[in-house]
Amino acid sequence: MDSNQVHVTIDGNELDVAQGTKIIDACNLVGIHLPSLCYLKDISSYGSCGVCVVEVEGAKRLVRSCMQSVQNNMVIHTHTQRVLAARKTNVELLLANHEMTCTTCERNLNCELQELAQQMGIRDQRFVKTRKKPLALDLTSLSLVRNPNACILCNRCVEVCRSMQSVSAIQMTRRGLSTQVATFAELGLGNSVCTNCGQCSLVCPTAAITEKSSEQEVLDALADPNLVVLVQTAPAIRVGLGEAMGMEEGALVTGKMVSALRTMGFDRVFDTQFSADLTIMEEGYELIERIQKGGTLPMITSCSPGWIKFIETFYPEQTDHLSTCKSPQQMFGAIAKTYYAEKMGLDPATIKVVSIMPCTAKKFEAGRNEMDSSHAYWQHKGVVGEDEHFCDVDYVLTTRELARMLKRLGINFASLQESQFDDPLGESTGSAVIFAASGGVMEAALRTAYEKLTGNSLENLEFSALRERKGIREATLQIGDLACKVAVTNTLGNARVLLDQIKDGKSEYAFIEVMTCPDGCIGGGGQSIPSHAEQRSKRIESIYEEDRGKQSRKSHENPSIQTLYASFLTEPLSEVSHHLLHTHYTKRSAWDY
Amino acid sequence: MHDRLVAIEHIVAQHRHEHGALLSILEEVQRTSEHNYLSKDELAHVARSLTLPLADVYSVATFYAFFNLKPQGEHVITVCRGTACHTRGSKPLLEKVLTYLGISLEDDGSATTADCRFTVHTVACFGQCALAPVVSVDGVIHSRITEKQLLMLIDALAGKKEAVV
Ligand code: SF4
Ligand code: SF4
Ligand code: SF4
Numbered sequence: 001m002d003s004n005q006v007h008v009t010i011d012g013n014e015l016d017v018a019q020g021t022k023i024i025d026a027c028n029l030v031g032i033h034l035p036s037l038c039y040l041k042d043i044s045s046y047g048s049c050g051v052c053v054v055e056v057e058g059a060k061r062l063v064r065s066c067m068q069s070v071q072n073n074m075v076i077h078t079h080t081q082r083v084l085a086a087r088k089t090n091v092e093l094l095l096a097n098h099e100m101t102c103t104t105c106e107r108n109l110n111c112e113l114q115e116l117a118q119q120m121g122i123r124d125q126r127f128v129k130t131r132k133k134p135l136a137l138d139l140t141s142l143s144l145v146r147n148p149n150a151c152i153l154c155n156r157c158v159e160v161c162r163s164m165q166s167v168s169a170i171q172m173t174r175r176g177l178s179t180q181v182a183t184f185a186e187l188g189l190g191n192s193v194c195t196n197c198g199q200c201s202l203v204c205p206t207a208a209i210t211e212k213s214s215e216q217e218v219l220d221a222l223a224d225p226n227l228v229v230l231v232q233t234a235p236a237i238r239v240g241l242g243e244a245m246g247m248e249e250g251a252l253v254t255g256k257m258v259s260a261l262r263t264m265g266f267d268r269v270f271d272t273q274f275s276a277d278l279t280i281m282e283e284g285y286e287l288i289e290r291i292q293k294g295g296t297l298p299m300i301t302s303c304s305p306g307w308i309k310f311i312e313t314f315y316p317e318q319t320d321h322l323s324t325c326k327s328p329q330q331m332f333g334a335i336a337k338t339y340y341a342e343k344m345g346l347d348p349a350t351i352k353v354v355s356i357m358p359c360t361a362k363k364f365e366a367g368r369n370e371m372d373s374s375h376a377y378w379q380h381k382g383v384v385g386e387d388e389h390f391c392d393v394d395y396v397l398t399t400r401e402l403a404r405m406l407k408r409l410g411i412n413f414a415s416l417q418e419s420q421f422d423d424p425l426g427e428s429t430g431s432a433v434i435f436a437a438s439g440g441v442m443e444a445a446l447r448t449a450y451e452k453l454t455g456n457s458l459e460n461l462e463f464s465a466l467r468e469r470k471g472i473r474e475a476t477l478q479i480g481d482l483a484c485k486v487a488v489t490n491t492l493g494n495a496r497v498l499l500d501q502i503k504d505g506k507s508e509y510a511f512i513e514v515m516t517c518p519d520g521c522i523g524g525g526g527q528s529i530p531s532h533a534e535q536r537s538k539r540i541e542s543i544y545e546e547d548r549g550k551q552s553r554k555s556h557e558n559p560s561i562q563t564l565y566a567s568f569l570t571e572p573l574s575e576v577s578h579h580l581l582h583t584h585y586t587k588r589s590a591w592d593y
Numbered sequence: 594m595h596d597r598l599v600a601i602e603h604i605v606a607q608h609r610h611e612h613g614a615l616l617s618i619l620e621e622v623q624r625t626s627e628h629n630y631l632s633k634d635e636l637a638h639v640a641r642s643l644t645l646p647l648a649d650v651y652s653v654a655t656f657y658a659f660f661n662l663k664p665q666g667e668h669v670i671t672v673c674r675g676t677a678c679h680t681r682g683s684k685p686l687l688e689k690v691l692t693y694l695g696i697s698l699e700d701d702g703s704a705t706t707a708d709c710r711f712t713v714h715t716v717a718c719f720g721q722c723a724l725a726p727v728v729s730v731d732g733v734i735h736s737r738i739t740e741k742q743l744l745m746l747i748d749a750l751a752g753k754k755e756a757v758v
């Protein structure tokens with residue numbers, strides 16, 4: 001036996017596992033899935049819930065399998081009477097102060113606590129409440145709602161926010177029976193360093209952190225005959241929505257999604273991928289201009305709103321590195337309410353733009369003050385007054401909200417026919433599809449920048465070095481006589497490493513792509529729950545499959561984008577582009593609250 | 594405020610390399626504060642000076658009962674609400690004091706007058722049940738105390754009359 005291996009027996013199954021393996025993970029290897037409400041492999045190990053207990057021969061007390069590692073010759077029993085009784089009691093203790101409002105709860109039927117209570121046959125609240133009156137909800141954020149009454153103090157959110165995102169917006173505060181997850185001075189997420197990434201909402205086992213819902217507003221808009229309601233769908237939705245509707249992990253459901261949205265009553269079903277192609281045009285040209293004219297380098301992508309708030313907050317002196325391009329969501333809104341309105345003779349004030357996003361931070365982004373360039377455009381033309389204000393994007397729904405609405409409307413998703421996006425804001429290339437996976441924006445930009453700079457056609461469109469599944473990836477592309485060194489990263493903890501390099505004057509890159517969420521938007525904070533590494537791999541595979549199947553795989557070849565430039569924007573970085581498609585940033589601080 | 598921020602930076606500089614620096618710093622910041630508490634702005638300044646996340650500093654400040662997050666009165670009156678004291682009238686006693694001072698207990702079980710002269714707390718038991726009801730005033734235990742005696746004590750501290758206990 002390898003000296004790094006230990007021999008264990010789990011419920012009579014003998015096996016050798018690597019030293020240091022947690023008992024709970026060793027159990028998984030023999031097909032025994034232990035319940036766990038606080039443990040999150042590789043992320044959080046807090047040992048607070050006690051539902052993962054097992055019996056270890058020779059140990060007097062039951063052992064928390066998420067806290068202890070296997071030892072040589074350990075004999076483990078995972079479902080003795082004693083174990084089952086302890087687990088049940090521990091869940092009952094967690095339920096003591098719980099509100100038990102499952103029927104009206106966002107997480108009904110998708111809640112780890114509920115599932116365990118069911119599994120254990122718990123039928124009443126046996127322990128007395130220690131909390132006298134309900135705690136206040138945190139409604140300060142544009143993206144998320146925290147309900148401390150549903151919180152079981154598992155610490156997962158705290159750990160994700162701290163270790164994965166390096167944000168630390170929330171912490172365990174007070175102690176004993178008064179312990180609570182809270183922001184600094186209980187000012188609320190909306191008054192904190194929170195980036196709105198929503199990763200905490202993905203890992204929360206209960207409904208203690210959920211997205212701030214816009215479902216009702218969207219239903220109201222759909223029911224209003226005076227409005228023209230346009231919908232745009234982010235690339236990652238087509239590989240996330242199927243899961244949320246009960247299909248297999250990573251199911252590619254582009255056509256069904258379009259049919260479902262049409263059935264819901266949207267007047268036009270458009271695609272954020274159209275504006276992703278547009279982003280590549282603007283951002284590709286911006287990069288070329290910065291390289292040629294000695295602008296600030298490295299240039300860093302700006303399409304992930306959690307990342308934007310992060311750099312504004314923690315590295316305000318570095319915001320010049322950000323591309324000035326708005327995100328595809330915001331470019332879509334600005335174009336829909338100007339170019340498209342003009343083309344179709346629509347009154348821009350009657351257009352509502354709804355986005356379906358894998359992201360909670362997109363709600364914050366849509367609400368930023370400066371995201372109203374379509375209004376400024378019409379105001380400048382004297383068509384609307386200052387008091388008739390509207391935003392470029394009106395409502396943002398996460399994958400989860402859309403799934404809930406489809407269920408509510410009784411739409412049998414899996415059996416829907418496939419259909420096509422509407423023209424012209426529904427046309428897109430493979431470059432736009434891959435925005436959904438970490439590294440995709442970089443690949444898409446390189447596909448276009450290479451061809452525009454050299455005039456040659458790029459032979460190999462897939463950059464395998466940028467697709468490796470690791471925190472920070474790099475590649476060098478020879479463009480004519482320019483060796484262009486680029487880096488790609490996801491999660492804010494990793495982004496910090498690249499920003500520190502810039503701060504120390506040690507960054508060698510010309511262009512960096514940063515995505516807030518693990519593996520990019522397919523792992524976004526608004527996606528279907530759960531969203532573990534395995535699900536994410538399947539979503540990535542589907543994204544690359546969709547790219548390969550696209551007629552065109554380069555943004556600059558999108559015919560509708562070419563028409564948009566020819567008839568409206570004139571050229572990338574034109575004056576109209578600057579007004580509608582580019583933005584500026586806000587300097588914030590990590591300590592001024 | 595500016596002077597106070599400079600003073601905090603000075604405290605941070607003195608302790609920052611010590612083991613358990615944050616606790617010593619918070620302790621000294623509270624001690625040197627006007628009303629014996631850590632304000633939101635002071636906590637934020639400590640966090641900034643140590644480049645620690647705000648939420649982490651808040652977590653520590655709320656964990657230890659020693660730290661106050663609200664202004665404390667110059668004089669602290671602690672009324673026992675244990676069983677023995679309860680049966681000997683600690684509830685009306687507490688209510689009387691609160692009414693007299695014109696304040697009411699907040700969720701955290703304490704109250705401070707607007708002029709920061711008095712803070713009233715409750716405690717679960719002083720362990721002096723035989724001498725109930727028990728009240729402590731600025732750390733001094735007063736046993737078998739009556740409403741009248743307590744109010745006179747308060748008056749004395751407020752500088753109105755001589756104490757006659
Ligand atoms: S959080 Fe879970 S257990 Fe609690 S009310 Fe919601 S669904 Fe039910
Ligand atoms: S949304 Fe992201 S940044 Fe905000 S509290 Fe949750 S994990 Fe932290
Ligand atoms: S909010 Fe959710 S993730 Fe955070 S501690 Fe509570 S139950 Fe756990």
Ligand code: FES
Nearest residue numbers: 036049050052066
């Ligand atoms: S999963 Fe082990 S204690 Fe919670």
Ligand code: FES
Nearest residue numbers: 673675678719721
């Ligand atoms: S009950 Fe008041 S001192 Fe014990």
